[in-house]
Amino acid sequence: MKLRLGVLISGRGSNLQALIDACRDPDFPAEVALVISNKADAGGLARAAAAGIPSLVLKPKDFADKPAHEAAMTAALEQAGVGLVCLAGFMRLLTGGFVAHWHDRLINIHPSLLPSFPGIDTHARALAAGVRFHGCTVHYVREVMDEGPIIVQAAVPVLTGDTPDDLAARVLVQEHLVYPLAVRLIGEGRVRVEGAVTHIERAVVPAPVISPAPSSL
Numbered sequence: 001m002k003l004r005l006g007v008l009i010s011g012r013g014s015n016l017q018a019l020i021d022a023c024r025d026p027d028f029p030a031e032v033a034l035v036i037s038n039k040a041d042a043g044g045l046a047r048a049a050a051a052g053i054p055s056l057v058l059k060p061k062d063f064a065d066k067p068a069h070e071a072a073m074t075a076a077l078e079q080a081g082v083g084l085v086c087l088a089g090f091m092r093l094l095t096g097g098f099v100a101h102w103h104d105r106l107i108n109i110h111p112s113l114l115p116s117f118p119g120i121d122t123h124a125r126a127l128a129a130g131v132r133f134h135g136c137t138v139h140y141v142r143e144v145m146d147e148g149p150i151i152v153q154a155a156v157p158v159l160t161g162d163t164p165d166d167l168a169a170r171v172l173v174q175e176h177l178v179y180p181l182a183v184r185l186i187g188e189g190r191v192r193v194e195g196a197v198t199h200i201e202r203a204v205v206p207a208p209v210i211s212p213a214p215s216s217l
């Protein structure tokens with residue numbers, strides 16, 4: 001049986017799209033069962049509709065408080081038989097109660113090489129820090145924002161003259177690769193969480209990279 005995904009969004013949903021596209025492969029071990037948005041105008045809702053995936057808009061202001069909003073999300077996710085919740089541009093902090101309920105069944109994609117640059121404006125902050133690499137991280141969610149065992153990361157070089165938008169676009173291409181990869185690894189039962197870290201079975205590691213490349217000497 002395939003792992004059933006619940007994808008939580010707030011916006012354009014390009015990472016949702018990457019997951020939808022990956023799930024089209026009959027060999028992919030997961031399927032998107034439900035999309036939940038906290039905003040009625042999230043672009044990702046049209047992507048879900050186009051793929052024939054059920055979606056729900058649950059607006060926080062329609063609930064008494066945050067725990068009530070989250071309880072409604074959990075009820076809908078469980079009703080849909082969701083086994084893994086994927087945050088994909090979901091712009092709301094989750095309470096410890098929600099995070100504990102979905103412990104090791106809740107993952108997030110963040111546009112930086114964590115633990116560097118948690119929070120917002122990661123691309124501008126990476127440029128200001130002068131790092132030679134930036135990237136993205138898929139990780140299990142813990143109560144502290146943008147913290148939790150790392151599953152997959154992708155690094156991209158920072159180029160002279162990059163604007164935050166240039167860098168964001170370069171990172172986004174990788175986001176669309178690593179999120180499905182992380183879901184595949186989980187769906188294939190190859191990710192083991194041990195304390196603050198994960199171990200990936202049969203992982204193929206890439207060659208080290210230097211930036212600027214030694215050939216520029």
Ligand code: GRF
Nearest residue numbers: 012013014015089109110111
């Ligand atoms: C992505 O950059 C993701 O890493 C961050 O929010 C953005 C969402 O983009 N958490 P999209 O809605 O998936 O296009």
